[in-house]
Amino acid sequence: MAPRPPLALSAVGLFCLACVVAPPGLAEECPGHPGALGTSRTLVVDPREHPRIGTMQYPESLPLADHEVVLTFDDGPLPRNSNKVLEILAEQCVKATFFEIGLMAKASPEGIRKLRDAGHTIGTHTQDHPLSMNHMSTERAKQEIDAGIASVKAALGDGADTALAPFFRIPGLLRADNVEQYLAAQGIQIWSADLVADDWHHISPSRVYDLAIKRLEANRKGILLLHDIQARTAAALPRILNELKARGYHIVHVVPATADRPATPTDPQQWLSHPRIENGLIAHWPKIPNFVFADLGQLPVPAFSDLGPPDTQPTALAGFDQRAQAAAPWPQQSPPLLGSKVSLPAPDQSLFERPIGFAFTLQRIAAASHRAEQVASRRREAGAKLASAATRQSQGLNRRPAGRGHRAATRPHHASSEVAARPAPPAAAGHRGPSKRLVQVKKKNA
Numbered sequence: 001m002a003p004r005p006p007l008a009l010s011a012v013g014l015f016c017l018a019c020v021v022a023p024p025g026l027a028e029e030c031p032g033h034p035g036a037l038g039t040s041r042t043l044v045v046d047p048r049e050h051p052r053i054g055t056m057q058y059p060e061s062l063p064l065a066d067h068e069v070v071l072t073f074d075d076g077p078l079p080r081n082s083n084k085v086l087e088i089l090a091e092q093c094v095k096a097t098f099f100e101i102g103l104m105a106k107a108s109p110e111g112i113r114k115l116r117d118a119g120h121t122i123g124t125h126t127q128d129h130p131l132s133m134n135h136m137s138t139e140r141a142k143q144e145i146d147a148g149i150a151s152v153k154a155a156l157g158d159g160a161d162t163a164l165a166p167f168f169r170i171p172g173l174l175r176a177d178n179v180e181q182y183l184a185a186q187g188i189q190i191w192s193a194d195l196v197a198d199d200w201h202h203i204s205p206s207r208v209y210d211l212a213i214k215r216l217e218a219n220r221k222g223i224l225l226l227h228d229i230q231a232r233t234a235a236a237l238p239r240i241l242n243e244l245k246a247r248g249y250h251i252v253h254v255v256p257a258t259a260d261r262p263a264t265p266t267d268p269q270q271w272l273s274h275p276r277i278e279n280g281l282i283a284h285w286p287k288i289p290n291f292v293f294a295d296l297g298q299l300p301v302p303a304f305s306d307l308g309p310p311d312t313q314p315t316a317l318a319g320f321d322q323r324a325q326a327a328a329p330w331p332q333q334s335p336p337l338l339g340s341k342v343s344l345p346a347p348d349q350s351l352f353e354r355p356i357g358f359a360f361t362l363q364r365i366a367a368a369s370h371r372a373e374q375v376a377s378r379r380r381e382a383g384a385k386l387a388s389a390a391t392r393q394s395q396g397l398n399r400r401p402a403g404r405g406h407r408a409a410t411r412p413h414h415a416s417s418e419v420a421a422r423p424a425p426p427a428a429a430g431h432r433g434p435s436k437r438l439v440q441v442k443k444k445n446a
């Protein structure tokens with residue numbers, strides 16, 4: 001890929017070298033919820049001044065003060081979970097930014113209007129969430145971007161031009177120069193992220209909470225990427241928000257500058273000031289985050305029924321989870337890919353749980369990425385170690401019996417050599433098929 005273009009400093013910012021981000025003020029009043037977290041301030045940004053943000057991939061991110069957080073939610077609207085997220089945010093008087101998918105907006109246009117009516121910021125996330133924008137023709141990328149915007153605008157109806165922010169998040173964060181150039185030419189700001197909570201994985205709500213708080217505490221501020229379509233995220237969100245309040249964090253609501261609403265004055269340095277870089281923990285992020293390729297394998301077959309009836313109360317995603325688990329070898333636990341010192345956040349890989357049918361192209365992406373090979377190599381090593389350990393244990397047990405036990409006792413040794421020489425199975429190979437319980441559930445539902 002071509003090297004990143006030099007950072008364009010804000011012309012406005014040059015006149016504001018002495019400016020500082022206003023300290024978090026008092027939370028806006030939240031009638032009926034005196035203990036609410038609230039939204040401490042509104043940050044107005046000019047996409048043309050700062051076309052790409054998010055330290056996971058770019059030098060710049062939002063000019064947040066210490067302990068300031070911007071909440072973002074991707075891939076909606078999916079009524080049964082998105083509505084729950086909206087209720088939780090309303091109870092806390094918290095404003096967030098939503099990156100909506102065009103086809104989802106077509107399926108649930110009322111979900112888009114609810115965002116607008118609640119005062120949240122609405123951005124877009126392509127028409128059908130392709131995980132291939134890193135090697136897509138400009139013309140094809142343009143179609144995806146423009147169609148996504150058109151679908152969300154159609155859902156918004158009158159006033160769509162003002163209700164829709166020129167904010168965009170690339171699916172899977174799979175950036176490419178031509179895509180960035182097209183978006184910049186349109187005056188659309190690309191949002192990567194500073195933090196994620198892995199909420200697209202099959203992890204518990206408690207784990208989502210743990211990751212969100214742990215990474216935020218390490219970063220002390222930032223753009224947090226979540227998914228309102230996920231039941232686990234809706235389940236984790238109340239605890240996350242309560243903990244943010246308890247730990248003294250402040251929510252910042254981001255809106256685009258308009259003719260009537262000038263950008264918040266900032267110092268250019270504030271867009272570059274991020275703990276990860278300052279502390280030298282992470283000097284630079286890969287242009288394509290490697291974790292996108294970490295869990296390749298058979299993907300779940302999306303079911304339209306996963307969309308659920310419109311405006312239903314969110315329910316536990318038990319059925320959805322079971323279907324997905326039955327259909328695909330879900331990783332139960334991600335292997336430590338990069339050592340223990342730095343835990344890199346993972347990008348949006350939520351297409352793995354797409355509730356509607358999209359064309360999956362991860363296999364081609366994987367073929368183009370040497371990172372997949374690195375991951376596979378590490379898994380092979382881990383598999384060999386496990387097999388070796390199992391063999392040693394087996395030998396210890398088999399040596400005890402006398403008589404014909406001799407051949408049996410020697411077999412595991414050769415078997416272990418074969419195992420060690422073979423590529424290790426995918427991390428979730430043990431979960432390739434539906435469990436006995438899932439089969440029972442299926443039969444019951446049939």
Ligand SMILES: [Zn+2]
Binds near residue numbers: 074125129348
């Ligand atoms: Zn997404």
